[in-house]
Amino acid sequence: MTSLAPGITADIEIPNPPEDSISSLAFSPNGRGPSAGNDFLAVGSWDASVRIYEVAPNGQAIGRALYKHDAPVLNVAWGPDLSRVFSGGADNAARMFDTATGQATQVGAHDAPVRSVRWAQVNGSGLLITSGWDKIVKYWDVRAPSGTPVGSVQLPERCYSMDVCTTGSRHFLVAATAERHVSMYDLVNPATPWKNLSSPLKWQTRVVRCFEPLPEAKSGTGFAIGSIEGRLGVHFAEDRETVNNYTFRCHRQEPTKNETKIFAVNDIVFHPVHGTFVTCGSDGTISVWDKDARTRQKTFDTAPGPISALSCSGSGRFLAYAVSYDWSRGHGGMTPGHPNKVLLHTCKDEEFKRRVRR
Template sequence: MSGLFGSAAAASSSNTLGDLKQDVELGSPPEDSISDLAFNPNPNDQKDFLAVSSWDKKVRVYEIMSNGQSQGKVSMDHDGPVLSVDFFKDGTKVLSGGADKMAKALDLNTGQGVQIAQHDMPVRSVRYFEANGTPMAVTGSWDKTVKYWDFRSPTPAATLACQERIYSMDVRNNLLVIGTADRYINVVDLSQPTKFYKTLQSPLKWQTRVVSCFTDAQGFAIGSIEGRCAIQYVEEKDASLNFSFKCHRDPPQSNVTNVYAVNDISFHPIHGTFSTAGSDGTFHFWDKDAKHRLKGYPNVGGSITATTFNKTGSIFAYAISNDWSKGYQGNTSTYPTKVMLHPVQGDECKPRPSVKKR
């Protein structure tokens, strides 16, 4: 993929500092903080489409050209900040959930949006999945419920009561992981969607910011507000592989360490390696199996609020916008709001060769 967005040679494998010089800015970005990003996952689509949700109450879908240039394709309004987006598996529609307590589906071909879900409080997270071949949505809300929706019905197919408000949710194959307030993590097997397969407290001591499923659905990563990430396998037999590590924190100075929220974690669709991105304005690529950082990148000039890889793993998109981690005084008119497209070069996301086989 060295031709992507130019022809920069792949960085040498000994150099762990990554390069941002080839990164391209998305045209016509949202007008307020960016909450979520999603690429169309259909491998038969020749084109890349990127969905972006924002606090400006809009969902925007962009077409990304092979040279990194982009153009807006379609958009949809909510009645409040939009907090989450996800694509249908076939890439034809985008799901979104927001502070208006509803989830919607946007048809990319017709530009029409329809409401598909309703909660009593803001919808914090929405994900697409399939149950026995039937397209479904799962929504997680601050009303402490997770609801499943068959698009042919206006009422939920099922409801799961959780311990606390839902802060983050992710789906991969039959694995649904739900992160709530008070550090509860609920794991659901979507073949039995109405009960928890297991519930645990996050191994991280501070509030959960994000949960993200492994590419192979064998486990998930958790990011917290305190610059830590945990790798957690679903099955007890793999418990020895669980670990957590520090990231997104400044070197200690005079016994003080500045720590930053891990705002998003995205897994590479091919290699199974993953990214972390945070309030410190940096992102990193990691190999969980080798417990090794592959690349770290310079500060991008603002908090990174959302990230995602495209379906081939050749583009890493990251959103720069105010995440309010510095409170009201951090919200200045000059704060950047933009989406950047990083061409994944050479070995940036490839796992390190293993010294010993497990």
């Protein structure tokens, strides 16, 4: 199919997309490299659905499953393999979909919408981690869903975004909340805060994503954080490396009549093979960055609408992105005929591989 972004000529539109704004994309944890098999993509939407598509190596996709929440879906994530998909929604529920049986069950609950869901290995056991607008992070053992979490921690404010890092010397969780709070937890002792920080950005946090150390780089783990002000921060987890923290401007349009247009950073994803990261925004653009060289490698042509979500396949073969209304302009911005699409971009080395610096 024809790409919605004219400069990304080889992109493929996934058939039968959701009927409302797309909130979250998540590729399955397949193996890495060109020999990996088919990928699976979970798509969460404001139409209260989670759709699962199978994506062949040539980018052709077909719908394989659909399950529902009772209100908009805000986040989706896979378990450790292809057998389970997790989702959180505005119905205050966390749900698990079994891909073998085709059954969805509620495995967690909050007193307010569930904003983020993640799977992680904690103390040798796999746990579902959820966070919500009730200012709580909860840990769930999905093997025996009793309605009671196995642990929980209080956040300083409503959670807007959450991620986990399970590689490197320290496994940790980072939760970014309202009022620019950032809370970090060492997953070896997940009930006790490791660090409480203030966001390096001056305005409301939109997204936070963890990064892993690169084999050829001396730097370690940390997180990238984006805000509504068209700015992004890179923050290293260990105290000895925080001297390398920095922020920069992105997703802005050059001044016209002495006025700069600023757009929200909607999502961040790190390429699993090359270690570069990708941002998307309300301006309808996608940019590829090298965090260690502190440079932008590429910006794709502008799509005819905000790009609300991103995900990179485990093999590094595909970048999925959603051209969809992101609610950055409130209810009035949801105009009739607004595009609502999921597209696949085939990742090329010259776009995503870190360039050799002299």
